[in-house]
Amino acid sequence: MAKRYDAIVIGGGHNGLVNAAYLARSGLKVLVLERRHILGGATLTEEIVPGFRFSVFSYVVSLLRPEIIRELQLPKHGLEILPLDGTITPLDDDYLWRVNDHGKTIRELRRWSLNDAEAYEEYGPLMAEMGRFIKPILSLPPPDPAKLSPGEWLPLTPLAKQFRDLPRRLQTTFIQLMTMSAADFLDQWFETEPLKATMSASGIIGTFQGPRSPGTAYVLLHHYMGEIDGAFRAWGIPRGGTGAIAYAIAGAALAAGAEIRTEAPVARIRTQGGRATGVVLESGEEIEANVVMSSLDSRWTFIKLLDDSVLDPSFKREVLRYKYRGSSGKVNLALDGLPELACKPGTGEWLRGAISFSPSLDYIEHAYDDAKYGRPSARPYIDMIIPTLVDPSMAPPGDHVMSCFVQYAPYHLADGELWDDAKREAFGQNVIDTIEERFPDIRRHIVGHQFVTPKDIEDITGLSEGNIFQGELSLEQLFFNRPVPGWSRYRTPVRDLWMCGSATHPGGGIMGAPGRISALEYLKERRKGRRAA
Amino acid sequence: MVPKTIDTVVIGAGHNGLIAAAALAKAGRAVVVLERAERAGGILRGSQPAPGFRAPGLVHTVGRLRPSVVKDLRLERFGYSTIAPAVRMHAPMPDGSAITFWGDAARTAEELRSRSVHDADAFVGFDQKVRAIASFLAYVQVAIPPDPKSPSFADAIMGLKLGKAFRDLGAKTGREAVRALPMAVADLVQEVFELEPVRGPLCTRGVLYTAMGAWATGTAQVLLNDSAGTDGGAAGTAVFARGGTDALADALVAAANARGVQIRTEHDVVAIRTRAERVAGVTLADGSEVDVPLVVSTADPKRTMRLLDPVEVGPTMHRRGENIRQPGATARVNFALGDVPAFHGGDPERLAGRIVIGPSIDDVERAMDAVKYGRVSEEPVLEATIPSLTDPSLAPEGKHVMSVVFQAAPLGLRDGDWADQREHVGEIAIKTLERYAPGFGELVEVCEVVTPLDMEERYALTGGHIQHAEPGLDQFFAWRPMLGEARYRFLFDGLYLAGSGAHPGGGISGGPGTNAVRKILKDL
Numbered sequence A: 001m002a003k004r005y006d007a008i009v010i011g012g013g014h015n016g017l018v019n020a021a022y023l024a025r026s027g028l029k030v031l032v033l034e035r036r037h038i039l040g041g042a043t044l045t046e047e048i049v050p051g052f053r054f055s056v057f058s059y060v061v062s063l064l065r066p067e068i069i070r071e072l073q074l075p076k077h078g079l080e081i082l083p084l085d086g087t088i089t090p091l092d093d094d095y096l097w098r099v100n101d102h103g104k105t106i107r108e109l110r111r112w113s114l115n116d117a118e119a120y121e122e123y124g125p126l127m128a129e130m131g132r133f134i135k136p137i138l139s140l141p142p143p144d145p146a147k148l149s150p151g152e153w154l155p156l157t158p159l160a161k162q163f164r165d166l167p168r169r170l171q172t173t174f175i176q177l178m179t180m181s182a183a184d185f186l187d188q189w190f191e192t193e194p195l196k197a198t199m200s201a202s203g204i205i206g207t208f209q210g211p212r213s214p215g216t217a218y219v220l221l222h223h224y225m226g227e228i229d230g231a232f233r234a235w236g237i238p239r240g241g242t243g244a245i246a247y248a249i250a251g252a253a254l255a256a257g258a259e260i261r262t263e264a265p266v267a268r269i270r271t272q273g274g275r276a277t278g279v280v281l282e283s284g285e286e287i288e289a290n291v292v293m294s295s296l297d298s299r300w301t302f303i304k305l306l307d308d309s310v311l312d313p314s315f316k317r318e319v320l321r322y323k324y325r326g327s328s329g330k331v332n333l334a335l336d337g338l339p340e341l342a343c344k345p346g347t348g349e350w351l352r353g354a355i356s357f358s359p360s361l362d363y364i365e366h367a368y369d370d371a372k373y374g375r376p377s378a379r380p381y382i383d384m385i386i387p388t389l390v391d392p393s394m395a396p397p398g399d400h401v402m403s404c405f406v407q408y409a410p411y412h413l414a415d416g417e418l419w420d421d422a423k424r425e426a427f428g429q430n431v432i433d434t435i436e437e438r439f440p441d442i443r444r445h446i447v448g449h450q451f452v453t454p455k456d457i458e459d460i461t462g463l464s465e466g467n468i469f470q471g472e473l474s475l476e477q478l479f480f481n482r483p484v485p486g487w488s489r490y491r492t493p494v495r496d497l498w499m500c501g502s503a504t505h506p507g508g509g510i511m512g513a514p515g516r517i518s519a520l521e522y523l524k525e526r527r528k529g530r531r532a533a
Numbered sequence B: 001m002v003p004k005t006i007d008t009v010v011i012g013a014g015h016n017g018l019i020a021a022a023a024l025a026k027a028g029r030a031v032v033v034l035e036r037a038e039r040a041g042g043i044l045r046g047s048q049p050a051p052g053f054r055a056p057g058l059v060h061t062v063g064r065l066r067p068s069v070v071k072d073l074r075l076e077r078f079g080y081s082t083i084a085p086a087v088r089m090h091a092p093m094p095d096g097s098a099i100t101f102w103g104d105a106a107r108t109a110e111e112l113r114s115r116s117v118h119d120a121d122a123f124v125g126f127d128q129k130v131r132a133i134a135s136f137l138a139y140v141q142v143a144i145p146p147d148p149k150s151p152s153f154a155d156a157i158m159g160l161k162l163g164k165a166f167r168d169l170g171a172k173t174g175r176e177a178v179r180a181l182p183m184a185v186a187d188l189v190q191e192v193f194e195l196e197p198v199r200g201p202l203c204t205r206g207v208l209y210t211a212m213g214a215w216a217t218g219t220a221q222v223l224l225n226d227s228a229g230t231d232g233g234a235a236g237t238a239v240f241a242r243g244g245t246d247a248l249a250d251a252l253v254a255a256a257n258a259r260g261v262q263i264r265t266e267h268d269v270v271a272i273r274t275r276a277e278r279v280a281g282v283t284l285a286d287g288s289e290v291d292v293p294l295v296v297s298t299a300d301p302k303r304t305m306r307l308l309d310p311v312e313v314g315p316t317m318h319r320r321g322e323n324i325r326q327p328g329a330t331a332r333v334n335f336a337l338g339d340v341p342a343f344h345g346g347d348p349e350r351l352a353g354r355i356v357i358g359p360s361i362d363d364v365e366r367a368m369d370a371v372k373y374g375r376v377s378e379e380p381v382l383e384a385t386i387p388s389l390t391d392p393s394l395a396p397e398g399k400h401v402m403s404v405v406f407q408a409a410p411l412g413l414r415d416g417d418w419a420d421q422r423e424h425v426g427e428i429a430i431k432t433l434e435r436y437a438p439g440f441g442e443l444v445e446v447c448e449v450v451t452p453l454d455m456e457e458r459y460a461l462t463g464g465h466i467q468h469a470e471p472g473l474d475q476f477f478a479w480r481p482m483l484g485e486a487r488y489r490f491l492f493d494g495l496y497l498a499g500s501g502a503h504p505g506g507g508i509s510g511g512p513g514t515n516a517v518r519k520i521l522k523d524l
Helices: A014-025 A066-071 A102-112 A114-138 A150-165 A168-179 A182-187 A193-201 A216-224 A243-255 A298-304 A313-321 A361-372 A421-438 A454-461 A513-532 B015-026 B067-072 B105-112 B117-142 B153-168 B170-180 B185-190 B196-207 B219-226 B245-258 B301-306 B315-322 B361-372 B418-436 B452-458 B511-523
Strands: A003-010 A030-033 A045-049 A052-055 A081-083 A087-090 A095-098 A236-238 A259-261 A266-272 A275-281 A286-294 A328-335 A354-357 A381-385 A400-407 A446-452 A497-499 B008-011 B031-034 B087-092 B098-102 B262-264 B269-275 B278-284 B289-291 B294-297 B330-337 B354-357 B381-385 B400-407 B444-450 B495-497
Touching: A003 A014, A003 A275, A014 A030, A014 A243, A014 A286, A014 A513, A030 A243, A030 A286, A045 A243, A045 A328, A045 A446, A052 A328, A052 A400, A066 A513, A087 A193, A095 A102, A095 A193, A102 A114, A102 A193, A114 A150, A114 A168, A114 A216, A168 A216, A182 A193, A182 A216, A193 A216, A193 A361, A236 A243, A243 A259, A266 A286, A286 A513, A298 A313, A298 A497, A328 A421, A328 A454, A354 A421, A361 A381, A361 B361, A381 A421, A400 A421, A421 A446, A446 A454, A497 A513, B008 B015, B008 B269, B008 B278, B015 B031, B015 B067, B015 B245, B015 B294, B015 B511, B087 B196, B098 B105, B098 B196, B105 B117, B117 B153, B117 B170, B117 B219, B117 B511, B153 B170, B170 B219, B185 B196, B185 B219, B185 B361, B196 B219, B196 B361, B196 B381, B245 B262, B278 B294, B294 B511, B301 B315, B301 B495, B330 B418, B330 B452, B354 B418, B361 B381, B381 B418, B400 B418, B418 B444, B418 B452, B444 B452, B495 B511
Parallel strands: A003 A030, A003 A286, A030 A259, A087 A354, A286 A497, B008 B031, B008 B294, B031 B262, B087 B354, B294 B495
Antiparallel strands: A045 A052, A081 A236, A087 A095, A266 A275, A275 A286, A328 A400, A328 A446, A354 A381, A381 A400, B087 B098, B269 B278, B278 B289, B330 B400, B330 B444, B354 B381, B381 B400
16 A cells, blocks of 8 residues: 655755745645755765765855745754855965955955956945845745746736836946846956956856856846845855755654655656656655655656656657756865965965965866866866864864865866766866965875766766756746746646756756755646636 | 039948848939048949959858848849859868768768768757757847947837847747857867768858957857848858859949949048037048938947048047957958869868868867967968859859968068068968869969958958957847947947847848938937
């Protein structure tokens, strides 16, 4: 006799858990099924080197929707976000250091360029305004442009009105952000290379594009939409690593009555007469439910978990041509002490924020060129933090953890070669070589390491091709085209099978919005169905 | 001397200037066209690389010229006729093979079949998709872009028309159009075809006359717009003006003259004067002034803005105008040849259209990488035509003239300058062509290079950009050249922009000139 639930959520990453929490809160009997022994997906803390806990994949948080923190009372379930202050860009014999103290940053920028210091005063507020303008889109299910019926567009009318009423300056900025390259966009404002390069870097994180690729300005904005306690563009790290977020959400879900099972990999989604009726685990166990919510990406959901015969061939083609192309890797280092920057010796507060290896636009663009032609960057862009300076609990006393986000590392290598142990090792060592150029004493401090290639991201988390956003954030894969054109509203062609992960609008990052909006959409439809019945 | 009775000045006697002038004259305006060069015709004006050889202007095909323009101006009466060979694009490969793209998609597919059944089958569908989306874009191209700030009744009508055109696509194609427009051309072709020799040449259509690479977002739109209203389909068009692009220029001049338009060459406008938010007239290089209430500029938008008093323009608008992107990255090379080059797989029938060197996506991308680092591509993307194959009058008997579009050759070089890179471009072109047409070098009698600096200086194209403004998604439709200035009226009452910097953009279409006049006549 199969067990029966109101809803099954496949995947115990942050979006799956958010979705489960919202469904459970409204009284549904919910079961979350996680393939691994540990929750979090790519929002994961794991002790890879004994005594050292790594935020294995995602490592900072800013995009997590405040309404989720509020509604799920995450602080009550243990979430504590520690602010991360500033970004330093080390150079050969100088550096550029921006901090949250505005006056200090302006003084630093004046050292480089009076123009840039002045432009920076305008730029920040402008981007914050843009962030506020676009924010409502983040909590809106996208329309289907091909339908053009008033019902589809109605939710957008206030937005269109709002756009019309924006000052021309902001309208222009909005269009530029949607279409331009990060470099072109920033070129209009600034002249200092390390400043432009470091700022443009947030336009390329997780994408397979360079700072001069049109469309990257949008990703810049995507990262500007983050807010912590109402402050835009603030980054932080959760105490206990990003995995702590997953566990706080899981706590909220459990408190609301959801069940969570780990080591319960789903083998397939059961369907009957074109509707999902439950899942079959790899163990053979069958579980029934009224609705199946998949927080996996569309390739995994439709190609791996569903019977071929259920899918319309043209829908399947759309799923198969969706672009993933993971472009990044991670290098996590366990250190027995703090390394020192050659350009700014000592171990002061500049190490407490982000350390960005982005001396010039050309540097990042060259890194992208390597990846375009199927090679990991010879000199990669690295975004590094040392979380133990903010949260010492991550390592034994006196020791440190260094978390390095590395781009580019293409999933698809030239000449059809595949990632293997030797290539992973070469990738990691090359990253350490690059770090050594700025931190000459780094190797002396390394007591353990973890090298993560896009293939590893895929193998460990299940993210297709190691794309951290469950599908590239390129213009044609956003909004109403996410995750499949025509199916942007969390539903799928299979009735009672829904999607709730980063693959859906508004996309990836530790945002949680897809998990929440999809749950609310489903609950709305369920109420409607009940009324009709 | 400009007669006193004139009430309209058109700046620039390029194709858009002549088309706009003729249309305004037809509507009863007294129009003078002021052109700084010695001859009217703008980028249609060609050269004589050697005695008896006539090379085209900065562009070598005219397939995008709107049929309505040909009809309205009765260009055929003024000697304009076209040659449209069956072949559209011949793409030789480094390995000695070649792929020919015909106007007839079925024929292309049939030839592809021996290489890849998959791609042969896919080609016809791809061609249909391009045609369907392009049919919608054809509506967009004739529309006067709306201004999101003041949605008027007319905009609503326009919106409905476009909306209907969009709905007519059907849900599936409509969704596909929305998905395809912002794509990179490399993605557009990669997801459909498996053979690089098919993908590469198609990709070149998204990057020619731009500074973008094949992986740049928005390049799919360049390809799709190129096929809009031209019956281009996947392979694009290859339509020549009989007698060369000069013949089209001559026909446009004659048609404008016949309408009573006065054309003054060597009349260089150095300032557009304004008074109280209105245009007052123009000032010429010799200091003389022409007072008119209507000035239509077909100069590029940045140049047009710079002709205005910066104080009147105001600092904010001035800064926005200066930020218009015009990264010219195209050079032109013309050859006088002793014979037909022996391109791989090319008999004269296959060489009669466009010959494209861009054998794979990576090759196209790599060629365009050079723009980012401010240098000339050592392995460029080339598009060549041999117009004398179908029009023997363009070269001495038995000989040929060949015109090459060369990318990338950015105006802004990091090292060296265009004085010493000119010859280098010619050498690279010959070296590259030698690989696809063995013995090419020996056929060359004369090699003539037009650098992007020449384009800026000789043709007054700011940034050396043939399309006046980069056709990226950030300078598109309602925000070309910039938001709020896309409805042809430009910065001041009575001043209009009617060149390629305005919607629907560059290419020999006459679209900006025609649309602008429609708007002017509505405003008057």
